[in-house]
Amino acid sequence: MATNRIAHYQYGSLYVDGVDLMALSDEIGTPCYVYSQDRAVDNLRSLQKAFPDAEIHYSLKANANLALVRTLVDSGAGLDAVSAGEIYKGLQAGVDPNMIVFAGVGKTEAELKYALDVGVGWINVESGLELARLARLAGQLHKKPRVALRINPDVKADTHQYIATGHAAAKFGISLAEAGELLEKYADSDEVTVEGIHIHIGSQLGTVERTVEAVQTVLPLFDQHSSLRALNIGGGFPVSYTGDDVPEPAAFAAALEPIFANRRLHLMIEPGRYVVADAGLLIVEVQYIKPSPAGVIVVTDGGMTELIRPALYGATHDVMTLHDPASAEYTNSQVVGPVCESADVLRNDVTLPTLQPGDRLAVMDTGAYGAVMGSNYNARPRPPEVLVEGDTWRIVRRRETWEDLIALERNIT
Numbered sequence: 001m002a003t004n005r006i007a008h009y010q011y012g013s014l015y016v017d018g019v020d021l022m023a024l025s026d027e028i029g030t031p032c033y034v035y036s037q038d039r040a041v042d043n044l045r046s047l048q049k050a051f052p053d054a055e056i057h058y059s060l061k062a063n064a065n066l067a068l069v070r071t072l073v074d075s076g077a078g079l080d081a082v083s084a085g086e087i088y089k090g091l092q093a094g095v096d097p098n099m100i101v102f103a104g105v106g107k108t109e110a111e112l113k114y115a116l117d118v119g120v121g122w123i124n125v126e127s128g129l130e131l132a133r134l135a136r137l138a139g140q141l142h143k144k145p146r147v148a149l150r151i152n153p154d155v156k157a158d159t160h161q162y163i164a165t166g167h168a169a170a171k172f173g174i175s176l177a178e179a180g181e182l183l184e185k186y187a188d189s190d191e192v193t194v195e196g197i198h199i200h201i202g203s204q205l206g207t208v209e210r211t212v213e214a215v216q217t218v219l220p221l222f223d224q225h226s227s228l229r230a231l232n233i234g235g236g237f238p239v240s241y242t243g244d245d246v247p248e249p250a251a252f253a254a255a256l257e258p259i260f261a262n263r264r265l266h267l268m269i270e271p272g273r274y275v276v277a278d279a280g281l282l283i284v285e286v287q288y289i290k291p292s293p294a295g296v297i298v299v300t301d302g303g304m305t306e307l308i309r310p311a312l313y314g315a316t317h318d319v320m321t322l323h324d325p326a327s328a329e330y331t332n333s334q335v336v337g338p339v340c341e342s343a344d345v346l347r348n349d350v351t352l353p354t355l356q357p358g359d360r361l362a363v364m365d366t367g368a369y370g371a372v373m374g375s376n377y378n379a380r381p382r383p384p385e386v387l388v389e390g391d392t393w394r395i396v397r398r399r400e401t402w403e404d405l406i407a408l409e410r411n412i413t
């Protein structure tokens, strides 16, 4: 399926929904992140349609902007949090604590206590030691949390090695054998109710087959332990960054349907990327053009501090000019940032309209794992985040200032 971009040209300029990005960036400067509320909600709706019986927990790690998260919560999403900080942000966004799943491989005692205090809906446990710790804390606090065991199904996801999580050597999850033992051990526990199984084999999954395999691997646990009633199959639904074919959520649902047909399982999913990736873009401004053996190097005011995916995973994001390139000449370009690292690239080897300093570019599909993975490296203030709603927009996180950069430093002399 060709990508269905949030941005389109109108009156010579690039628009997101009804908002002119040239005028927007004139007003607030660059770099800046722009999110389409409508697109994020539409994406959530597509998942709700593909999995009508599933409980959907949006994975905050993809984009935890409060205004954006609030619209998703208002549209029926629960939340998947992987730190106490994410639980806190989720609550600030207005989610019912019972609709939070608390996951993560290294939850500290303080984080578990916080989760118990606020009463999250589920805690996904990743080791026997974590379950013992949780049971002890729950006993002390007189709580009885609902627990899912995250299983490592030893399935190698079809994705980049850094975001594959389901193979035996990965740090994530509990082996099938150990899960069986834990289910026996905690069957009559007064401290925890173990009634779910969780799997997440990776992100940006290239095929549905590995997911089916992972689900089939854990199904025997449901046959052997009648206390189990919920299966959380994680996230991982891919997006098409460069127009390549990727399986739609409906393809995952269709492949799983026959497996679930005769079972009364409460199904849960935790999508992040699919909900927000194509709802966002990053606007940068060209500062300098330098010749290179392959064409030109385009130095912009945004880089790996705003979008680390190309540097970290070799990810490819499309780039569009903010001015309509109709009748432009084209040049082979490498779009880079100002950070002092050769990995600081936004896009390698791309044919772009011939650019001038002052031209602006939109780096596409940066709504997921963009701002959340940003940093202040090189003392670069984080850019603002803007939420577009139809033909209006508002800043939902302001640009950081130089004062922000030093605000937490202490005892300087």
Ligand code: LLP
Binding pocket: 059, 061, 062, 080, 103, 163, 200, 202, 203, 204, 234, 235, 236, 237, 270, 271, 272, 273, 274, 309, 313, 368, 369
């Ligand atoms: N559930 C669990 C347990 C996860 O570990 C993740 C992502 C998700 C759900 C959401 O996955 P999604 O639907 O977004 O694929 N920074 C990387 C992606 C890291 C994903 C980590 N876990 C990237 O930019 O590609």
